[in-house]
Amino acid sequence: MVEKISKNMVVSVHYTGTLPDSGEVFDSSEGREPLSFLVGHGQMIPGFEEELIGASTGEKREFTLSPDRAYGDREEEAMMKIPRAQFAQLEQSAKLEVGTQLVAQMPHGPAPFTIIELDDESVTADFNHALAGKTLTFNVEVIEVRDATEEEIQHGHAHGISGQQPDAQPAKTCNDDGCC
Numbered sequence: 001m002v003e004k005i006s007k008n009m010v011v012s013v014h015y016t017g018t019l020p021d022s023g024e025v026f027d028s029s030e031g032r033e034p035l036s037f038l039v040g041h042g043q044m045i046p047g048f049e050e051e052l053i054g055a056s057t058g059e060k061r062e063f064t065l066s067p068d069r070a071y072g073d074r075e076e077e078a079m080m081k082i083p084r085a086q087f088a089q090l091e092q093s094a095k096l097e098v099g100t101q102l103v104a105q106m107p108h109g110p111a112p113f114t115i116i117e118l119d120d121e122s123v124t125a126d127f128n129h130a131l132a133g134k135t136l137t138f139n140v141e142v143i144e145v146r147d148a149t150e151e152e153i154q155h156g157h158a159h160g161i162s163g164q165q166p167d168a169q170p171a172k173t174c175n176d177d178g179c180c
C-alpha cells in the first residue's frame, strides 16, 4: 500500500524555498539530510503541511504560501527599543550595526532578533521572523513517508528519517505534556 501524507505521519522531504518576487533562495535542504517532521503537531508552518497532505513518496509539489499560511504578518509590537547600555559587554567584542542578528535569552527561551535602528542611547530590535510578511514558494520532493512511533507522537516531533534518532539535545528532557 502506498502511504499518503496525513496527520501523525513522519515525512522526510527535500525542499527549496524561494521568494517569488526576486527568485532568491532563502532556504534549501540541498546538500543536507532531508528534513523530517511529524505532521499535525505544529512543527512546520501551517501551509507547508497542508499543501503536502495526500502526497506520497517520490511525489514533487510546488506551492506558494501567502504570509498568513507561512510566518504571519510583521507585527509592530515585535519591535522593541532597548537601552544601548545593555549591550556594553557585547560591544567589547562585537560591532553592532543595522542588520546585525543576535539572540536574546528570554524567560521562554532564545529569541532571535535583528537590529533595525541604532543610536548612542538605544538599539531598536525587531523580533519578527525574518520571513514574516513574505510570500514564499516551495519546491518539495517527498523522500519518505512512514507512520510515526508512539514516542514521536508523545514528543510532538520526528526523530529523524528512521525514527530511531535520539533527540538532538539530550540535555532537554521531554515533559509529560509532550512539550520538550
Ligand code: ZN
Pocket: 155, 157, 159, 167, 174, 180
Ligand atoms: Zn523527542
